[in-house]
Amino acid sequence: MIAWNDLARWSALCSGVECPICKRQEPLDVIAQLDGSWLTMQEAAAVVGYVCLVSRTHAVELHDLPEEAALRFVRDARRVSAAVASATNAVKLNYEIHGNSLPHLHMHFFPRYRGDQFEGQPINPRSVVQPVYAPGEFQRLRDAIVSKLQASAAA
Numbered sequence: 001m002i003a004w005n006d007l008a009r010w011s012a013l014c015s016g017v018e019c020p021i022c023k024r025q026e027p028l029d030v031i032a033q034l035d036g037s038w039l040t041m042q043e044a045a046a047v048v049g050y051v052c053l054v055s056r057t058h059a060v061e062l063h064d065l066p067e068e069a070a071l072r073f074v075r076d077a078r079r080v081s082a083a084v085a086s087a088t089n090a091v092k093l094n095y096e097i098h099g100n101s102l103p104h105l106h107m108h109f110f111p112r113y114r115g116d117q118f119e120g121q122p123i124n125p126r127s128v129v130q131p132v133y134a135p136g137e138f139q140r141l142r143d144a145i146v147s148k149l150q151a152s153a154a155a
């Protein structure tokens, strides 16, 4: 059942009371801390180079963030976009904000490649056969993204 059909659970997730990110005080698999967000990356991903940017401020919708926090989040998204594009050589980046299961603002970044499994259509994570990474590739790409983020912070 999708979370929003359990009204009490959905309300507790949206308020932050039962938000697993807020209860843990950070998301899982953090690879970088940015001004207004954490960047996460998991080896079990839909595409090579997938990352997720998670707001440090609990908010359900983008417009729920106070303006300064929203600006920090979007600035972080812009830095991540540049770092992922450069590290992956993707032909295009896809950005997705849903929050239908976990309503704590987060943005998915899906690098797209010529000839990828989803060419001509949106990413469908449920149809991906793992692993998407060759041995050692995840660690190399994670380190490259972190390194590019550090370089953009220093610039």
Ligand SMILES: [Zn+2]
Residues within 6 Å of the ligand: 016, 019, 020, 021, 022, 023, 058, 059, 103, 104
């Ligand atoms: Zn939260």
